[in-house]
Amino acid sequence: MHELGIISALVHTVEGIVREEGLTEVEKIVIEVGELSGIVPSYLEQCYPAAVYKTFMENTKLELVVVPGIVKCRGCGRIFNAAANDLQCPGCGGQDLEILEGNDMIVREIVCR
Amino acid sequence: MNGFKVLQVRQSVFADNDRRAEELRQELKKQKVFLLNLMSSPGAGKTTLLSRTIEALDGKLKVGVMEADIDSDVDAKTIESFGAKVIQLHTGGMCHLDADMTRQGLEALGTDDVELAILENVGNLVCPAEFDTGAVKNAMILSVPEGDDKPLKYPLIFSVCDVVIINKTDVLPYFDFDMEKCSANIRMRNPKAKIIPVCARTGEGIDKWIDWLCNEVTAWRSP
Numbered sequence: 201m202h203e204l205g206i207i208s209a210l211v212h213t214v215e216g217i218v219r220e221e222g223l224t225e226v227e228k229i230v231i232e233v234g235e236l237s238g239i240v241p242s243y244l245e246q247c248y249p250a251a252v253y254k255t256f257m258e259n260t261k262l263e264l265v266v267v268p269g270i271v272k273c274r275g276c277g278r279i280f281n282a283a284a285n286d287l288q289c290p291g292c293g294g295q296d297l298e299i300l301e302g303n304d305m306i307v308r309e310i311v312c313r
Numbered sequence: 314m315n316g317f318k319v320l321q322v323r324q325s326v327f328a329d330n331d332r333r334a335e336e337l338r339q340e341l342k343k344q345k346v347f348l349l350n351l352m353s354s355p356g357a358g359k360t361t362l363l364s365r366t367i368e369a370l371d372g373k374l375k376v377g378v379m380e381a382d383i384d385s386d387v388d389a390k391t392i393e394s395f396g397a398k399v400i401q402l403h404t405g406g407m408c409h410l411d412a413d414m415t416r417q418g419l420e421a422l423g424t425d426d427v428e429l430a431i432l433e434n435v436g437n438l439v440c441p442a443e444f445d446t447g448a449v450k451n452a453m454i455l456s457v458p459e460g461d462d463k464p465l466k467y468p469l470i471f472s473v474c475d476v477v478i479i480n481k482t483d484v485l486p487y488f489d490f491d492m493e494k495c496s497a498n499i500r501m502r503n504p505k506a507k508i509i510p511v512c513a514r515t516g517e518g519i520d521k522w523i524d525w526l527c528n529e530v531t532a533w534r535s536p
Contacts, residue, residue: 213329
């Protein structure tokens with residue numbers, strides 16, 4: 201299960217930040233998921249409770265913000281939404297694309313008491 | 314929202330793993346151990362290529378292998394029969410290895426008498442690409458029956474690889490696999506990747522792969 205492993209990585213990263221900042225009682229984390237990150241937001245939400253079970257993030261809420269995958273065609277320079285165009289330039293049909301945005305999964309915010 | 318504090322983070326979800334991987338790499342540099350992360354789909358020929366590699370490096374480099382699988386030790390037994398030091402890592406259902414699991418694997422393997430450690434990652438083109446294991450170089454095998462369009466379907470793994478080995482060239486006449494097109498597709502994702510066509514079964518092209526590997530190991534182990 202791909203998303204499960206990713207949440208384990210997330211728990212470690214958040215744990216590091218929480219310790220560094222001396223935070224207590226995490227309420228919610230806000231994650232940005234890029235459309236081109238290969239991560240399926242609904243799967244992430246579904247397996248989240250199981251992945252954080254018995255960690256310090258148990259009972260925390262997860263909020264996902266989907267970031268559109270924006271790419272630039274290296275052939276003609278056109279900028280477009282990759283997912284909506286099936287990874288193919290709507291101008292020239294090129295597939296040599298540079299990813300401008302939506303490639304990552306980022307911890308945007310940690311909400312705590 | 315009284316009493317709540319919002320911390321703006323903007324850090325990659327993989328930040329913690331990336332840091333641990335970098336620490337591991339620095340330690341390996343001091344110990345003069347070269348770690349290669351070998352990735353591919355299931356059935357692309359990782360174990361066969363490894364067997365060939367161990368044979369070819371016999372007497373040249375001391376090799377240790379970590380076989381990562383969700384379960385079973387079939388691959389470890391095969392590799393052991395070729396005379397390399399080997400351990401089996403079970404990921405317990407996880408689809409990839411991260412830096413901590415790799416560190417534990419290296420400790421279990423013991424690296425005092427190892428110059429080249431090879432991590433045979435779980436057969437998968439998605440997750441292993443996202444987790445830096447701490448390896449010095451990433452290699453992947455793409456086999457001819459998988460098709461020349463794989464780099465378009467799984468762009469991430471091709472973008473993190475230093476070398477792409479195209480395996481099973483002996484079956485090229487039976488598949489619509491265009492080597493030129495495949496190379497172009499790989500270059501789109503990763504202009505710097507070295508591409509080496511081989512046939513692990515017959516040994517064709519293996520010398521070029523061994524040359525690449527030996528050069529990289531020598532460069533890493535020299536101060």
